[in-house]
Amino acid sequence: MSISGINNYNYQNYYAGARHNMAKTGGEIRGVLSSTSSASSNITLHMSDVGNSGNALTAMGFPDGTSASVFQADDYNPADPEYRVRYWDKEGNYTDTMVKVNDIDPQNASYLEMLAYTSYSDVEGLTKNAFGDFMNAARGVxxxxxxxxxxxxxxxxxxxMVKELMQLQYDSNNLPGYLSYKELYDYMNDKING
Structure with a gap:
């Protein structure tokens, strides 16, 4: 991977992909996103809930056909925030995990707990991109x-894992990437030591 692949926009890859997709649509730009995303994988995002929770705060899909969405708990209390993480298996069956955000230790947490933890910090304005930075860091350097x-x-x-990716950004002279991961790292550190 070159430096252009580290938390950065890569013009060559975007241009080649856009040119290929426009050729498939006869040179028209409309509908390019929907046609490429639907043909790319079996990932399903669940963005709404029939219960009181309404729309998902965040959602993600996995290559194996499973997915997860984060909702505010039906009886949400800002003083003790609780989120519901719904995880769907390949057959569409789901399980709910209730996550009390203040009880999460990022040094010993599950992926589902961290989805709720980072969603909360972004939604409340405590961080700007914790959810995205967590997802990148969770994949490993x-x-x-x-x-x-x-x-x-x-x-x-x-x-x-966040600290390791933060250091990689610093060593690569990617100051915006470093500062973004540092914001998440500092948030986690303050919650643990605060």
């Missing part, structure tokens, strides 16, 4: 860590 039904609830030290 080499991008070789993946998640599925077998390990989605496994406890890991995500704070160290």
């Amino acid at each position: 080499n991008g070789n860590i993946s998640y599925d039904a077998d390990n989605i609830k496994e406890k890991k030290d995500y704070m160290s």
Whole structure:
């Protein structure tokens, strides 16, 4: 991977992909996103809930066909924030995990707990891109860590993973990337030591 691949826009890859997609649509720009995203994978995002929770705060899908969405708990209390993380298996069956945000230790948390933790910090304006930075860091510096039904609830030290990616950004002279990960790292550190 070149430096252009580290938390940065890569013109060459975008241009080649856009040119290919425009050729598929006869040179017209409309509908390019929907046609490319629907043909790319079996990932499903669940953005709404029939209960009181309404729309998901964040949602993500995994390559194995599973997905997760974060909702505010039906009886949400700002003094003790609780989120509901709904996880769908490949067959469309779901399980709910209730996550009390103040009880999360990012040094010993599951992926689902961290989805709620970082969603909360972004929604409340405590961070700007914690959810996205967490998702990048959770894949590991080499991008070789993946998640599925077998390990989605496994406890890991995500704070160290964020610190490692933060250091990579610094070593690569990517100051905006470094500062973004540092904001998440400092937020986690303050919550633990505060």
